[in-house]
Amino acid sequence: MKQHLTRRELLAGAGIGAGALLVGPAKSLATVAKPGRVAVARCKTYGPELVPAMEKMFDQIGGLSGLVKGKTVAVKINLIGVRWQRLGNAPMEETFWTHPRAIGAAVHLMGKAGAKRIRVVEGPWSTPETLEEVMLSMNWKPRDILTAADNVEFENTNYLGRGKKYSRFMVPAGAMIYPGYDLNHSYEDCDVFVSFAKLKEHAATGITLSMKNVYGTTPITIYGEGAGKDEPSIRPHGGRGGTFHFARRLPSKSAPQQIDMSLPKDAGYRLPRIIAELNSARPVHLAIIDGVMSATGAETNYGSRPQAAVKPGVLIAGTNAVATDAVAMAVMGFNPMNDRGQAPFAASDNMLHLGENLGVGLRDLKQNDIAGVPISEVVFDYTAVRDKILAERKKA
Amino acid sequence: MALNAESVPMRWPAGPLDIACGEKAKGFTAQTAEVLRNWQDPASLAIVQGTPVNCLVVSWAAGLPADAAQPEALKPLIEKGRQAGLDFVGLIEGKADRVAAVAAAKAAGLAAVAMDGDAPAGASLPVIPWNKGSQVRSASSPVLGISDGIWPGLPQAASQAGGPTNLPWVDSNGAPVLIARALAPDKTVWVGFDPPPPQPPPQPPQQQPPRPQQQAGNSAEAYVLAVADPASYGAKWVISLDDQLRADLTAKKQPAADVWKKLVETLAFFGLHNQARTYQPDGPLAVLSNFAGPDYDSGEEAINLFPRIRQPFRVIARSRAAAASFAGLQAVYYVDQEAPDAALRQKLIAFAQGGGTVFVPSKWPNPEGAPLTAEPYLVFNLRKLGNGRLAVCKDAQPDPSDLVDDIQNIVSHRNDILRLYNAPSMNFLYETSAQGRQGVIHLLNFSRRPGSDGPLFYVKEPHKSARLVSPEIASPTDLAFTPQEAGGAELFLPKLSVYGAIELEK
Numbered sequence: 001m002k003q004h005l006t007r008r009e010l011l012a013g014a015g016i017g018a019g020a021l022l023v024g025p026a027k028s029l030a031t032v033a034k035p036g037r038v039a040v041a042r043c044k045t046y047g048p049e050l051v052p053a054m055e056k057m058f059d060q061i062g063g064l065s066g067l068v069k070g071k072t073v074a075v076k077i078n079l080i081g082v083r084w085q086r087l088g089n090a091p092m093e094e095t096f097w098t099h100p101r102a103i104g105a106a107v108h109l110m111g112k113a114g115a116k117r118i119r120v121v122e123g124p125w126s127t128p129e130t131l132e133e134v135m136l137s138m139n140w141k142p143r144d145i146l147t148a149a150d151n152v153e154f155e156n157t158n159y160l161g162r163g164k165k166y167s168r169f170m171v172p173a174g175a176m177i178y179p180g181y182d183l184n185h186s187y188e189d190c191d192v193f194v195s196f197a198k199l200k201e202h203a204a205t206g207i208t209l210s211m212k213n214v215y216g217t218t219p220i221t222i223y224g225e226g227a228g229k230d231e232p233s234i235r236p237h238g239g240r241g242g243t244f245h246f247a248r249r250l251p252s253k254s255a256p257q258q259i260d261m262s263l264p265k266d267a268g269y270r271l272p273r274i275i276a277e278l279n280s281a282r283p284v285h286l287a288i289i290d291g292v293m294s295a296t297g298a299e300t301n302y303g304s305r306p307q308a309a310v311k312p313g314v315l316i317a318g319t320n321a322v323a324t325d326a327v328a329m330a331v332m333g334f335n336p337m338n339d340r341g342q343a344p345f346a347a348s349d350n351m352l353h354l355g356e357n358l359g360v361g362l363r364d365l366k367q368n369d370i371a372g373v374p375i376s377e378v379v380f381d382y383t384a385v386r387d388k389i390l391a392e393r394k395k396a
Numbered sequence: 397m398a399l400n401a402e403s404v405p406m407r408w409p410a411g412p413l414d415i416a417c418g419e420k421a422k423g424f425t426a427q428t429a430e431v432l433r434n435w436q437d438p439a440s441l442a443i444v445q446g447t448p449v450n451c452l453v454v455s456w457a458a459g460l461p462a463d464a465a466q467p468e469a470l471k472p473l474i475e476k477g478r479q480a481g482l483d484f485v486g487l488i489e490g491k492a493d494r495v496a497a498v499a500a501a502k503a504a505g506l507a508a509v510a511m512d513g514d515a516p517a518g519a520s521l522p523v524i525p526w527n528k529g530s531q532v533r534s535a536s537s538p539v540l541g542i543s544d545g546i547w548p549g550l551p552q553a554a555s556q557a558g559g560p561t562n563l564p565w566v567d568s569n570g571a572p573v574l575i576a577r578a579l580a581p582d583k584t585v586w587v588g589f590d591p592p593p594p595q596p597p598p599q600p601p602q603q604q605p606p607r608p609q610q611q612a613g614n615s616a617e618a619y620v621l622a623v624a625d626p627a628s629y630g631a632k633w634v635i636s637l638d639d640q641l642r643a644d645l646t647a648k649k650q651p652a653a654d655v656w657k658k659l660v661e662t663l664a665f666f667g668l669h670n671q672a673r674t675y676q677p678d679g680p681l682a683v684l685s686n687f688a689g690p691d692y693d694s695g696e697e698a699i700n701l702f703p704r705i706r707q708p709f710r711v712i713a714r715s716r717a718a719a720a721s722f723a724g725l726q727a728v729y730y731v732d733q734e735a736p737d738a739a740l741r742q743k744l745i746a747f748a749q750g751g752g753t754v755f756v757p758s759k760w761p762n763p764e765g766a767p768l769t770a771e772p773y774l775v776f777n778l779r780k781l782g783n784g785r786l787a788v789c790k791d792a793q794p795d796p797s798d799l800v801d802d803i804q805n806i807v808s809h810r811n812d813i814l815r816l817y818n819a820p821s822m823n824f825l826y827e828t829s830a831q832g833r834q835g836v837i838h839l840l841n842f843s844r845r846p847g848s849d850g851p852l853f854y855v856k857e858p859h860k861s862a863r864l865v866s867p868e869i870a871s872p873t874d875l876a877f878t879p880q881e882a883g884g885a886e887l888f889l890p891k892l893s894v895y896g897a898i899e900l901e902k
Contacts (some may be wrong), residue, residue, distance in 0.1 A: 084706065084817050088849050089888050128773050129805050137809035139854060139882045159773060235773040235798065303848035 029173045029359030036323025036361050037061040039372040040331065043292050044313040046101040050292075054105050057317045058113075060371035067192055067286060067319075069114035074190035077103055078198050078213050079124045079131075081300030083138060090309040092138055095295035098196050100140045102290045102315075104148040106196060111149020118149055121186045123158040123216050126224070128236050131156055157184035158236035159221045166219065166232065168256070169281035173358045176273040177263060180256040180281060182232075183217050187282050195284045195321060199291030199312055199328055201382055203298040203305070204245065204267040205275070206344035207334070209325040210287035210318075211351055211360075212299075214278045215271070218244070222252045230254065241267075244274055268340070268348030276354035279321050283360065287324035289316040291331065296385040306389035312380035314373075322352050322361025323368040333381035336363040343383060399451065399483060399508050399522065399539050401584045401673060404663060406444065406635035408452040409642075410435035411469040416462035417455065423593065431643045436469055438476035443645055443656070445480065448663040452477060453634055456486025456509060457497035467500045474504055483507035485524065498523070510541055524586070529572030530692040534580035542576060545569045545589030545633070548625035549618065550821060550842050564821060566842035571699035573629040574677060575687045578711040585631035591622070591638040613640035616658040617844040617894050620867065623659060624895035627666040628825055628838035630673065635659070662895075665867040669897060675827035675836060679708030680724070680811045681803065685731035686714040694757075694796070695731045701800040703823040706816050718743065724832075727753040727807045733792075735761055749782025755803055758789045775802050815854035818847060822892075835859075835900040839892060846891035853887040854880070859900045862887055866896035 039060035043053040058064045077098040086092060093099040107118050124134045131154035135142040146152045155161050163185030170180035187193065197213035205212060218240060221227055226237025230253045242248040245267040250257060264270065291314040297307030314331055318324030326336035329352070334343055339350050352363040362368055365375075414432045418424040434440055444452070454470055457463040474484050486501040488494055488511040495516045501509045508522040515523035515535060525533050526541040534540060546567045569587050576585045591614045619637075626633045637645070637656075644652030681702070685695035702709045712720045714732060717740050722728065728744060730736065736744065745764055748754045755776065756763075765779035765786050775794040776787035787806060789799070814837065816824055821843035828835040839851060855862075855877070862875040869890070875898065877885035887898065 082820070084815075085820060086817050086849065086852065088818075089852055089886070127801075128771065133805060133809050137812065137815065139815075139880055139884060141882050301848070 029357065032359045033322070033356055033362050034320070035368050036318050036320025037369045037371070038316065038318035038320075038324050038327045040327060040370070040375060040378060041315045041317075042313060042373050042378055043315045044311070046099050046292055050101060051105045051108065053315055054102075054288075054317070055109055057315060057372060058109060061317055061319055064109055064113035067113075068110050070116050071191035072117045072119070072189060073110055073115045073192040073194060074186050075103070075106065075110075075118060075120045075194040075196055076213055076217060077120060077122050077196050078208075078216065079122050079134060080208075080216070081125055083124070083134065085301045087295050087301045087307055087309050090293075090295075093140070094293040095309050096198060096200065096300050097138075098198055098290050099292065100135065100142075100145060102288075102292065103196065104145045106194070106288060107145055107148040107152055110194075111152070115149065115151075115192075117151040117153070119153050119155055119186055119190065120145060121155050121157045121184070121217075123156065123184075123218070123220060123236075126158075126220065126236065126238050128156065128159055130154060155184065155186050157186055157217060158219055158224075159234070160184065160219075160232070161186065166222070166255075169278075170256075171277045171281045171358070173280060175259045176277060176354070177270060178251075178256050178258055178274065178277060181218060181278060182222055182251075182255040183282065184219055187217055192285045193282060194286040194288065196288045196290065199289050199294045199314070199316070199332065200299050201297055201332075201344055203302060205271045205348045205351060206346065207325070207329060207332070207351075208299045209289055209328045210284060210321045211275050211279050211325050211355060214282065214284065214321070215240075215244070215275050217278065217282065222255045225249070228252045245271060268345075272349040272351035272354050275351045276358050276360065279355050279360045280358040284321040285319065287316075287318050287321045289324065289328050291315060291328070291380070296382045297389075306386045306393070308385050308389055310380065310382075310385060312378070314378045314380065318368075320361035320368075322355045322363050325352055326361075326363040326365055326368065327370055327375065330365060330375045331378055331380060333379055333383055336365065399485070399524075399537070399584075401538070403451040403483060403539070403584070403632075404448045404635075404667070405451040405453050405485065405586055405632060406449045407588070407590075407637075408435060408454050408473075410440075410454065410473065411466050412462040413455045413458060413460065413466040416460050417458060425639075427643055428639045431639065431646055434646045435642065436473055438472050440646065441473070441477055441480060441482070444482070447660045448667050449635065449660075450481065451483040451485060451507070453485045453487055453510065456488050456501055456506070457492035457494075458489045459491030459493075463492060463497070467504050471504065474506070478505055485510055487511070487526070508537060508539070512543065526588070529575065529696070532572070532576045532579060532687075534583060538584060540576055540580050540583040540585050541634075542569070542572050542585065542587045542631070545572070545587035545626070547589050547592055547618075548621050548840075548842060549844060564842075566704070566821065566823060568700070568703075568823060568840070568842065569626045569631065569633075570629045570703060570823065570825065571696045573626055573631040574699055574711045575692075575696060577630050578713040578716070579687060581716075585626075586634050587626045587631050588634045588636070589622075590636045591618070591641075593638065613638040613644070613652075613655075615844070616655040619655060619659040620662045620894045621840070621842065621844055623662045623666065624867075625840055628840055628895065628897070635663075662867050665865075669865055675829055675834070677708075677710050678724075678813075678826050678828040678832075678835070679710055680726035680813060681707060681807060682710040682712050682720075682722070682725050682728045683731060684712040684714060684717055684728055686734075687731075691732045691734075697796040698729060698731065698800055701796060702804075703825065705800055705804055706814075706824070707800070707804050708814055708824075708826040714740070722747050722752070725752060726811045727755065727803065729755040729803055730760075731757070733757055733759050735759070745781065745786075748784035748786055751783040753785045753787055753806060754781075755787045755806075756789065758792050760786075760788050763788045774806070775799050776806065778806070812854070813856045817852040817854070818849040819851040821847070822851060833902045835902075837898040837900070839889075839896045839898070841892055841894050844894055846893050850891045851889045853889070853898065854884055855887060855900070856884045857902070858885070859902050861901045863899045864889060864896055865899060866892060868893055868896065872899075 167188035202208035510524035765781035
């Protein structure tokens with residue numbers, strides 16, 4: 001019988017003492033993480049109830065004006081995956097993508113609260129197209145978002161965009177995978193960074209909420225399958241999986257490199273750490289999660305996975321991404337204190353735990369200030385939906 | 397009976413010449429030779445009796461010693477076939493004595509011959525030009541052949557590495573067919589391609605019950621796609637069966653009969669639904685080229701790629717561009733390295749000045765208009781021209797994928813007339829009638845199996861009706877338009893294995 005684990009096995013965790021080993025080479029800043037304020041609102045539709053529900057929620061976490069008045073705000077939305085692949089007939093905004101009316105509502109409220117400039121940002125899958133073009137291709141009305149407040153603009157952050165150079169964000173607590181990340185200028189230009197995510201599960205990381213949404217800030221000119229070897233490519237190509245999920249390739253040499261090439265090449269190990277690092281390097285000031293309509297089972301359509309379009313009818317917002325995601329997990333019927341091997345982290349480490357160790361926020365619900373509708377009243381059990389689909393498949 | 401648009405051709409390998417050619421090929425077996433001898437027997441014609449197949453393409457001369465024996469060997473087959481109303485076309489290849497072969501074909505009662513290159517002067521029979529797609533040319537024959545068609549489907553070596561988000565490459569005959577139709581709109585286009593060698597069916601793991609008897613060669617769905625791919629683009633596949641299927645049909649094996657039945661049903665379906673003969677491809681973008689020499693590859697690649705990015709388009713032959721209507725177009729992609737003549741250039745510039753966008757190669761001399769600021773990643777430099785734009789390619793040989801992406805991006809999704817969702821392995825072709833009141837969307841599934849969700853179409857313009865027709869459904873099905881908040885409507889389709897078409901009426 002093997003008596004000792006190798007360093008690689010220790011790092012991989014593999015469910016054995018994972019909690020103690022989660023941080024790896026980075027120093028733990030768990031003690032410096034501050035409690036977050038999170039609000040939960042019931043919102044059944046994207047109709048007239050949306051703006052009041054969102055406004056009340058923002059008030060419950062301290063109000064928007066203190067956060068955005070006179071400031072430049074970057075709102076990172078979620079437009080994941082190939083846009084031509086829906087879940088059944090449901091439009092992307094009703095399953096995987098942040099809903100345009102929810103984006104418009106948030107932008108409107110930020111404008112009302114005095115934001116000087118609002119830039120809606122995202123790096124949609126493998127394209128240099130403007131966000132306006134991506135939205136038009138989904139039959140959205142981007143004009144509704146652009147006119148929801150003064151000085152609203154879009155930027156595709158898959159590449160250099162309107163910037164002259166990439167902005168470097170270092171991980172303050174030290175690296176687990178990468179010591180820092182080079183991002184589009186929009187993430188440095190902003191005074192306030194908002195992650196506007198969808199209430200979803202994720203095939204590799206268990207969940208994808210406001211923390212995971214920050215993963216999409218990484219430019220594919222540097223981290224994509226078609227990135228330049230030495231310098232960022234001019235044109236974005238491909239997804240990020242080769243670099244981030246599986247370490248099949250390196251980022252452009254101009255960017256900070258992986259600290260140790262012997263680290264596990266397992267997405268369940270790598271992604272939670274990369275996500276935690278990104279959230280530490282480029283902290284989220286306001287996390288919003290659109291759970292009015294969503295999808296269970298995964299972040300995008302996987303075809304054979306047990307997935308369903310659902311209507312949890314809930315919105316969540318908070319001043320801290322870890323805390324907000326912890327509340328969102330509870331709303332989804334998951335325990336945010338769980339680690340690898342426990343739902344929803346079947347094959348991955350808990351990004352919230354890793355984020356906590358980097359000082360991003362606290363995942364223990366008791367340590368955060370939670371307002372609005374009690375979680376118990378809006379729980380929408382994602383596991384139950386999956387179990388039902390599986391049972392129906394078995395019967396069929 | 398003369399060859400015409402109703403002719404349904406089938407390759408009929410038989411006789412000493414095919415045996416001689418086969419013996420030169422790898423994997424040729426005694427069983428295959430026996431089948432070739434059997435198909436020389438007039439009794440073998442029972443296979444096509446009562447089917448839409450009415451024209452058999454036989455090997456006639458290939459510059460081999462066996463050439464001499466072939467006409468005599470096929471004589472009974474040809475006589476019996478002609479009595480049954482079948483036409484015969486003789487395929488003349490290689491270093492055959494073409495004049496002698498044509499004369500022998502005339503004497504044997506063939507309806508036509510097919511050969512590459514130029515027809516012998518004064519040929520006494522119609523000569524079907526049988527050339528590669530890149531050398532396609534019109535002739536006096538009512539039929540135009542493309543000899544290097546491709547077995548349609550997903551390439552064997554297709555990578556699955558992209559996970560759930562990749563659109564795979566597909567092998568289709570769409571581009572060469574559309575080019576041939578643009579170059580010779582009054583001709584019927586035939587495409588020749590053979591099935592790949594049959595792969596042995598996967599064996600079920602031990603302990604599992606044996607699977608029902610299956611056809612050992614290519615699947616029925618593969619043959620359905622082989623018919624549907626050229627047919628939906630307006631051409632006819634010169635049906636060609638794999639060795640195993642021919643052997644099994646000869647031996648009257650049931651799985652082979654089932655595959656043949658499905659192929660025949662598909663032929664009958666396209667015989668009934670043959671709008672492509674009169675409808676023309678439509679879309680907000682036109683690809684304009686002479687489709688010859690070095691420009692063929694650029695034009696063909698663009699026409700291959702636009703369906704993958706779901707961009708409807710028209711194809712205009714440069715020789716016909718002066719008379720072509722640009723009405724309804726948002727953009728024209730002028731492919732050729734050679735600048736157009738003064739009249740065509742003026743027509744393109746006027747189109748741009750009126751609000752369109754003209755995409756031109758880097759060699760475009762003295763570009764008109766004033767430079768516009770554009771995203772640095774674009775493969776085009778943009779210039780303002782009246783109410784429109786001239787987009788001049790930065791490089792002589794841009795990446796074809798970037799090029800079509802940028803054309804679509806610059807034209808803008810605002811101008812999309814159709815969008816297809818939930819169909820990563822599908823291509824579609826949109827065609828309209830001359831007056832534009834009727835349209836058809838051909839939908840081809842190159843994976844040959846239904847996806848996890850049914851395909852879904854966004855249709856921008858209002859229509860009175862939409863009807864799904866497919867060899868996979870018992871009868872045409874009316875489709876309901878689901879209106880969209882931002883305009884347009886969506887059509888939800890059932891899952892399709894290989895082919896379906898939406899017939900639209902305004």
